[in-house]
Amino acid sequence: MTDLPLDPQFTFGDNITRRNQTGGIWQAVFRASTVFGILALVLLLLNILNQSFGYVAYEAKVDPVSLAVNGVALADLPKEELVKVLQAKISKAAFTKLEKDGSFTGRTSDEILGLIYERVVKYEVKETWLLWDSLTNRARIAAEVQKNYPKAKLTFESWINPGFITRPQSSNPVIAGIRTALLGSLWTILFTILVAFPLGVGAAVYLEEYAVDNWLNRLVQTNINNLAGVPSIVYGILGLAIFVRGLEPLTSGAIFGTVDPTTANGRTVLSAGFTLALLVLPIIIINSQEAIRAVPQSLRKASYGIGATKWQTVWSHVLPNAMPGILTGTILAISRAIGETAPLVVIGASTFITFDPDSPFSKFTTLPIQIYQWTSRPQAEFRNLAAAAILVLLALLLSLNAIAIVLRNRLSRKY
Amino acid sequence: MAESLNQKFDNGYPASRSGLHKRLRPGEAIIQGLLLFAGFFSIFTTLGIVYELGKEALLFFQMPEVTIWAFISGTKWAPHANEFGIWPLVSATLMTTTIAMLIAIPLGLSVAIYLSEYASPKMRDTLKPMLEVLAGIPTIVYGYFALTFMTPLLRSIFGSGVVEIYNTASAGLVMGILILPLISSMTEDALSAVPRSLREAAYGMGATKLETAVQVVLPAALSGIVAAVIVGLSRAIGETMIVAVAAGAGPNFTLNPFKGAETMTGHIVRISGGDLSYDSVDYNSIFAIGLMLFVITLTLNIISQQIVRRFREVYE
Numbered sequence: 001m002t003d004l005p006l007d008p009q010f011t012f013g014d015n016i017t018r019r020n021q022t023g024g025i026w027q028a029v030f031r032a033s034t035v036f037g038i039l040a041l042v043l044l045l046l047n048i049l050n051q052s053f054g055y056v057a058y059e060a061k062v063d064p065v066s067l068a069v070n071g072v073a074l075a076d077l078p079k080e081e082l083v084k085v086l087q088a089k090i091s092k093a094a095f096t097k098l099e100k101d102g103s104f105t106g107r108t109s110d111e112i113l114g115l116i117y118e119r120v121v122k123y124e125v126k127e128t129w130l131l132w133d134s135l136t137n138r139a140r141i142a143a144e145v146q147k148n149y150p151k152a153k154l155t156f157e158s159w160i161n162p163g164f165i166t167r168p169q170s171s172n173p174v175i176a177g178i179r180t181a182l183l184g185s186l187w188t189i190l191f192t193i194l195v196a197f198p199l200g201v202g203a204a205v206y207l208e209e210y211a212v213d214n215w216l217n218r219l220v221q222t223n224i225n226n227l228a229g230v231p232s233i234v235y236g237i238l239g240l241a242i243f244v245r246g247l248e249p250l251t252s253g254a255i256f257g258t259v260d261p262t263t264a265n266g267r268t269v270l271s272a273g274f275t276l277a278l279l280v281l282p283i284i285i286i287n288s289q290e291a292i293r294a295v296p297q298s299l300r301k302a303s304y305g306i307g308a309t310k311w312q313t314v315w316s317h318v319l320p321n322a323m324p325g326i327l328t329g330t331i332l333a334i335s336r337a338i339g340e341t342a343p344l345v346v347i348g349a350s351t352f353i354t355f356d357p358d359s360p361f362s363k364f365t366t367l368p369i370q371i372y373q374w375t376s377r378p379q380a381e382f383r384n385l386a387a388a389a390i391l392v393l394l395a396l397l398l399s400l401n402a403i404a405i406v407l408r409n410r411l412s413r414k415y
Numbered sequence: 416m417a418e419s420l421n422q423k424f425d426n427g428y429p430a431s432r433s434g435l436h437k438r439l440r441p442g443e444a445i446i447q448g449l450l451l452f453a454g455f456f457s458i459f460t461t462l463g464i465v466y467e468l469g470k471e472a473l474l475f476f477q478m479p480e481v482t483i484w485a486f487i488s489g490t491k492w493a494p495h496a497n498e499f500g501i502w503p504l505v506s507a508t509l510m511t512t513t514i515a516m517l518i519a520i521p522l523g524l525s526v527a528i529y530l531s532e533y534a535s536p537k538m539r540d541t542l543k544p545m546l547e548v549l550a551g552i553p554t555i556v557y558g559y560f561a562l563t564f565m566t567p568l569l570r571s572i573f574g575s576g577v578v579e580i581y582n583t584a585s586a587g588l589v590m591g592i593l594i595l596p597l598i599s600s601m602t603e604d605a606l607s608a609v610p611r612s613l614r615e616a617a618y619g620m621g622a623t624k625l626e627t628a629v630q631v632v633l634p635a636a637l638s639g640i641v642a643a644v645i646v647g648l649s650r651a652i653g654e655t656m657i658v659a660v661a662a663g664a665g666p667n668f669t670l671n672p673f674k675g676a677e678t679m680t681g682h683i684v685r686i687s688g689g690d691l692s693y694d695s696v697d698y699n700s701i702f703a704i705g706l707m708l709f710v711i712t713l714t715l716n717i718i719s720q721q722i723v724r725r726f727r728e729v730y731e
Contacts, residue, residue: 014621016623019623019625019626020623022625023623023624023625023626026625026629027529027533027624027625029525030525030526030528030529030533031529031533032525033521033522033525033526033529034525034526034529034530034534034542036522037522037526037545037546037549037592037595037596037599038542038545040549040592040595041545041548041549043560043564044552044556044557044560044564047560047563047564048556048559048560051563198453199453199456200453202449202450202452202453202454203450203453203454203456203457205450205453206450206451206453206454207454210447210450210451210454211454217454219458220454220455220457220458222720223457223458223461224457225716225720226461226713226716226717226720227457227460227461229646229649229650229712229713229716230464230653230709230712230713231649231650231652231653231654231655231680231708231709231712232653232655233653233655233680233683233684233705233708234464234468234653234705234708234709234712236683236687237467237468237683237701237702237705238460238463238464238467238468240687240701241467241468241471241702242463242467245693278460281456281457281460282457285457309440309443310443311442311443311446311447335551338553339552339553339554339555339556340553341553341554341555341655341656342554342655342656342659342680342684345684345687345688346683346684346687346701348687348691351688368553368555368656371555371556371559372555372558372656372659372660375555375558375559375562375660376660383563386559387559390555390556390559393553393556394552394556397551397552397553401551
């Protein structure tokens, strides 16, 4: 090789400073985008917290303190006394109508107390303030309330409290609670899991253990992957056509003779459960398939080697080892189903019911639908209620996901 | 998938001579039948969707007031006035989807590039769960956020005269936040699947980190990224609760994002939320619109799967 004279003044034009500068700018851009994502999450949570606590100014038409009998506060009175208070304070016609709707001996004292609050005490919210406002402008708010609503009481209210969870729904925002919605959600999820879990795990076992690789089974697999991407509202429409309308004798309970007398149609917990089951089925199948696939072949071979049949192998060896992964997938499916609103609105979840669901054939409402209802109302206090309900929903989902993560960590048993 | 156990012994003697038979087990056959039913149940779901939607949509188009031409080309949707143009609903869906994609694609890609190329493992372990939380929040909560935070924010920025209380812009922006984690997690998976050797080779030739990420890794993962974008698109089109709460009730053919307009999904929710009598025009219109939604999202999902299958780079 000939010697090439290397001119010491010759510099390679590598432009490195400018390239590094550009790299630095874009790195800042990427970092800023991530910060934006986290910021959005934080803003969302802060906004909800902001609406869930705060000052409330409300007036009672009849002060509950004045309704105390012999010094015993209203809330502590026995049922008969409550009925007497109710009878004394509302018109005779209204009292007889209430008696007709449901005799007072049959109602619980909580229900009668609720009626008293609703018909006699008649709380009315005058104004609510956000948490940030309440913490920083206390004096100004107190002065405002003095000026505008002299008869009103100003208290710092946490819209989410134990009573909120145990009180039934009501049109009065002060005493409204989410008990009906929460129970409706739980009933619906129960039926969803009862249907989707066996079907989903069965399908996963079939596809992973029994299915031969031909066009039909590939079609089934593609079909399941596609169903996972269908919008949830299409499942709602399907449920409306098949479960509510087509299978109405079954879902309304007519076949079994236990029909809800107020409406004899298929808009029941059962239809909702079936529809959500269809929705989460692809999720359970795909997750269970992955869990079953992760079980090592050596386990199966060993089982065959000692003479077990295919089903014995699956039942005694593959499934128990895949169970943590399957359960993780099921919990993910439950989280998805609890938060679903659109399909249930299409199915026809009731917009206003005050009694708890007590059978698969009862009308129902769920927590997300309750949030939707309250968000759509124009008054500000319903926004506060919606925020409190959202906190309950998020807490529920968080605990479910925490269980899923614990299960997933248990999965990392090495073979 | 499964292995056949029907193997003959290859020493020439039939298995029966040694006394080993495959015992007839009816229980196994029954169980296999049940599992087969479970496996094919999803096919019934798809057939059910196609049949029910198609049947009722056919009823809708057979009604004397409705013609396919008016459906496709009309610009007013007022069923009681016998106007059945789908364009107001479709235009609102397109607007919210476009705004959502304008937010989600650049930000999602940036987050994914940051997480896979720049972030330390510790930071990745803290940030990824946070993004998963963002993806797991129910859409009704996003709708609430759009109505109580985003709309007042837009109104304070642009003025309450310009921005109506119900508008497609805030719904679109919040929908973008919803889809961002979806796109970013799928893109990050695609970027991480590119083998390290490609990056090392680029560094070896003197490329900076940015140049490696954008000119080497990104094109290598392009099929996965395109698939992620298409999945995000299909999710945005099918999104219901955010637009039902924040975008407005009432079909409105407008290109102004600050005005309220009803999307296809919002319309379905509003109509079915009221008292619905079977076989009325409103009832059947739900199925026609639902069928359109199903076909659009199914087509998008199939396209995304085909792109991944055909164009995915396979490294050994």
